[in-house]
Amino acid sequence: MRYILSILIENEPGALSRVIGLFSQRGFNIESVTVAPTEDPTMSRMTIRTSGDAHVIEQIQKQLHKLVDVYRVYDLTEGPHVEREIMLIKIAAKSSQAREEVKRCVDIFRGSIVDVKATQYIVQLVGTSEKLASFLAAIRETCDVIEMVRSGIVGLSRSDKTAK
Amino acid sequence: MAKLSGAEMVVQSLVDQGVKQIFGYPGGSVLDIYDALHTLGGIEHVLVRHEQAAVHMADGYARATGDVGVVLVTSGPGATNTITGIATAYMDSIPMVVISGQVPSHLIGNDAFQECDMIGITRPVVKHSFFIKRSEDIPETIKKAFYIASTGRPGPVVIDLPKDVMNPAVKYNYSYPQSVTMRSYNPTMQGHKGQIKKALKVLLSAKKPVLYIGGGIISANAEAAVKMLAEKLNLPVTTTLMGISAFPGTHKQNLGMLGMHGVYEANMAMHYADVILAIGVRFDDRTTNNLVKYCPDAKIVHVDIDPTSISKTVMASVPVVGDARFVINSMLEQLDDEQSHLDLDALVNWWKQIEHWRAKHCLAYSNEGELIKPQAAVEMLYKLTKGEAYIATDVGQHQMFTALYYPFDKPRHFITSGGLGTMGFGFPAALGIKLAFPEQRVVCITGDGSIQMNIQELSTALQYDLPILILNLNNRFLGMVKQWQDMIYAGRHSSSYMESLPDFAKIAEAYGHVGISIKKRSELEPMLKKALSIRDKLVFVDVMTDATEHVYPMQIRGGAMNEMWLSKTERT
Numbered sequence: 001m002r003y004i005l006s007i008l009i010e011n012e013p014g015a016l017s018r019v020i021g022l023f024s025q026r027g028f029n030i031e032s033v034t035v036a037p038t039e040d041p042t043m044s045r046m047t048i049r050t051s052g053d054a055h056v057i058e059q060i061q062k063q064l065h066k067l068v069d070v071y072r073v074y075d076l077t078e079g080p081h082v083e084r085e086i087m088l089i090k091i092a093a094k095s096s097q098a099r100e101e102v103k104r105c106v107d108i109f110r111g112s113i114v115d116v117k118a119t120q121y122i123v124q125l126v127g128t129s130e131k132l133a134s135f136l137a138a139i140r141e142t143c144d145v146i147e148m149v150r151s152g153i154v155g156l157s158r159s160d161k162t163a164k
Numbered sequence: 165m166a167k168l169s170g171a172e173m174v175v176q177s178l179v180d181q182g183v184k185q186i187f188g189y190p191g192g193s194v195l196d197i198y199d200a201l202h203t204l205g206g207i208e209h210v211l212v213r214h215e216q217a218a219v220h221m222a223d224g225y226a227r228a229t230g231d232v233g234v235v236l237v238t239s240g241p242g243a244t245n246t247i248t249g250i251a252t253a254y255m256d257s258i259p260m261v262v263i264s265g266q267v268p269s270h271l272i273g274n275d276a277f278q279e280c281d282m283i284g285i286t287r288p289v290v291k292h293s294f295f296i297k298r299s300e301d302i303p304e305t306i307k308k309a310f311y312i313a314s315t316g317r318p319g320p321v322v323i324d325l326p327k328d329v330m331n332p333a334v335k336y337n338y339s340y341p342q343s344v345t346m347r348s349y350n351p352t353m354q355g356h357k358g359q360i361k362k363a364l365k366v367l368l369s370a371k372k373p374v375l376y377i378g379g380g381i382i383s384a385n386a387e388a389a390v391k392m393l394a395e396k397l398n399l400p401v402t403t404t405l406m407g408i409s410a411f412p413g414t415h416k417q418n419l420g421m422l423g424m425h426g427v428y429e430a431n432m433a434m435h436y437a438d439v440i441l442a443i444g445v446r447f448d449d450r451t452t453n454n455l456v457k458y459c460p461d462a463k464i465v466h467v468d469i470d471p472t473s474i475s476k477t478v479m480a481s482v483p484v485v486g487d488a489r490f491v492i493n494s495m496l497e498q499l500d501d502e503q504s505h506l507d508l509d510a511l512v513n514w515w516k517q518i519e520h521w522r523a524k525h526c527l528a529y530s531n532e533g534e535l536i537k538p539q540a541a542v543e544m545l546y547k548l549t550k551g552e553a554y555i556a557t558d559v560g561q562h563q564m565f566t567a568l569y570y571p572f573d574k575p576r577h578f579i580t581s582g583g584l585g586t587m588g589f590g591f592p593a594a595l596g597i598k599l600a601f602p603e604q605r606v607v608c609i610t611g612d613g614s615i616q617m618n619i620q621e622l623s624t625a626l627q628y629d630l631p632i633l634i635l636n637l638n639n640r641f642l643g644m645v646k647q648w649q650d651m652i653y654a655g656r657h658s659s660s661y662m663e664s665l666p667d668f669a670k671i672a673e674a675y676g677h678v679g680i681s682i683k684k685r686s687e688l689e690p691m692l693k694k695a696l697s698i699r700d701k702l703v704f705v706d707v708m709t710d711a712t713e714h715v716y717p718m719q720i721r722g723g724a725m726n727e728m729w730l731s732k733t734e735r736t
Contacts, residue, residue, distance in 0.1 A: 059476060068292040071348040
């Protein structure tokens with residue numbers, strides 16, 4: 001099973017390494033991780049996508065919460081939530097046909113072309129991880145991907161209660 | 165408001181925190197603190213011979229007193245030498261603050277002389293750590309460090325201090341905070357009332373209950389409470405290695421230690437129990453044997469202050485998160501209101517069964533021949549000290565013999581490295597205990613392997629006049645390794661034989677102590693008596709023991725709790 005954990009941590013030096021270290025030290029998986037300060041600059045929010053059985057996920061949550069710098073831990077996948085990921089992808093578009101194809105695909109997936117050169121585009125796409133994967137599969141059928149980057153998931157619970 | 169430099173603030177904060185004793189070793193990065201220790205006064209410092217020993221001494225001091233142990237070391241090698249000690253304290257949940265010097269801020273990251281990333285290298289073995297960037301933050305950070313180390317599930321906290329932050333030339337307004345609060349750190353002390361009610365309901369329905377307790381009882385100072393609970397309900401009690409002395413060793417309800425080298429009756433009672441009330445334990449692999457076959461009939465009620473310990477290896481039917489003392493007291497209160505009681509008839513039958521297991525006398529051993537049996541040496545020490553000594557052990561066969569043959573009636577008197585199993589722990593830990601309680605009898609039971617891992621502290625013991633007794637069970641082997649090689653590797657003693665052992669009595673004498681060698685069985689009592697009569701000097705008693713002895717019982721690998729070797733030839 002895949003889970004998305006949302007973690008509020010003190011925005012202190014070393015806090016991130018404690019969280020990451022915990023995962024490697026105890027043999028837990030990290031599939032993606034994002035971290036940045038929140039509206040309260042003394043607090044950061046990490047979103048970690050991880051996998052394991054329910055028992056492992058329970059241990060991960062408890063172990064995370066035990067870290068002195070960790071303020072709150074919750075499992076976004078437990079309830080309704082919004083999750084997004086951003087992808088930047090550099091595509092070779094040498095022929096006019098390829099350029100047309102990229103444009104069409106970007107429109108369908110509601111992405112945008114954010115950089116243009118004579119023979120290449122950089123496309124930005126925002127969505128769930130599945131949507132990004134579909135775009136990648138579609139574009140690969142007609143064009144060459146030069147390089148790409150994904151941000152990892154960020155997410156928020158749809159509950160009206162704050163996680164604080 | 166006093167004006168103090170960073171270095172002076174470190175010392176004054178420790179004084180204001182109530183610290184009287186620290187252990188350490190000076191070096192370039194902490195010279196300003198050492199100077200402030202000298203000029204401000206108020207704190208006794210013990211200069212060790214190796215930083216690892218400083219940490220074990222602070223650890224022994226902390227375990228015996230319940231206070232936070234404090235260590236001061238320099239950057240680089242001073243810091244790295246503390247790692248084994250810190251990991252030892254972490255595994256056994258011992259409150260400790262380790263202050264390490266660091267190279268000046270502008271050199272950090274430059275591979276400077278004696279630079280080491282202390283925060284990084286200690287991260288997996290500390291409860292928390294602080295890197296102080298500004299001198300003004302010193303008092304509050306030290307307050308936080310002590311708060312974190314001593315509350316919740318205790319543990320070691322590291323404070324890393326760059327040299328420039330301690331600059332003696334720059335003075336700041338100093339005041340030490342009365343208290344600190346941290347929004348991200350709030351350990352749960354009180355157990356959930358509803359969960360405690362549920363726990364009691366399960367317990368009162370039991371026909372074959374066992375109270376299984378560990379180091380959490382000692383951390384929480386819950387010895388009196390747990391005794392009251394056990395006596396009120398007439399529960400059989402078994403302890404982990406760390407739980408020894410949490411419940412009186414000679415109490416008729418105490419079955420003894422459980423687990424890999426646990427006694428027969430304790431392991432049998434666990435295996436056949438229908439309810440296990442586990443308090444302050446973490447179901448460590450040395451206590452459970454094969455989890456798949458673990459206590460098949462038991463409902464587990466698990467009380468622990470650390471939620472990660474609950475349902476980590478063994479699923480709890482009723483989890484209760486909280487401090488052992490708070491939870492037990494709450495149980496006792498609810499019991500007074502409770503209408504239902506234990507099924508007394510069932511309990512009588514259960515005790516009958518337990519007495520039947522006890523009648524096996526699993527700790528009996530053959531005490532014949534000229535060679536001294538290690539068990540006999542420990543029993544003799546028990547007899548001659550009337551079971552009242554503080555005993556620190558190292559790790560190996562002698563540790564298990566002590567756990568099995570020296571019952572402790574008073575809490576905090578048995579001090580041993582349980583979780584990490586650190587050889588070299590016992591001697592410095594014993595010195596830490598002696599510093600805490602100079603009037604008390606302190607003995608380090610060790611072996612010829614372990615004692616050599618921190619033997620240099622014989623020098624520290626002389627400098628600070630710490631007259632403890634060292635009982636070295638010398639079998640010329642790494643006994644526990646040899647035992648496994650005998651049992652599992654067809655007796656192939658690969659690197660477990662200690663050739664060229666020194667004359668330990670002479671070593672002790674070279675350091676200015678008293679050395680006594682005991683070689684014959686007939687000498688054991690008179691010589692040990694003589695050794696114990698010397699109270700003003702450290703006495704090193706080197707006892708030649710029978711190297712063929714194994715520690716029994718020993719659980720069979722991969723088996724259930726009730727599957728044990730009881731001797732070299734008999735198994736359950």
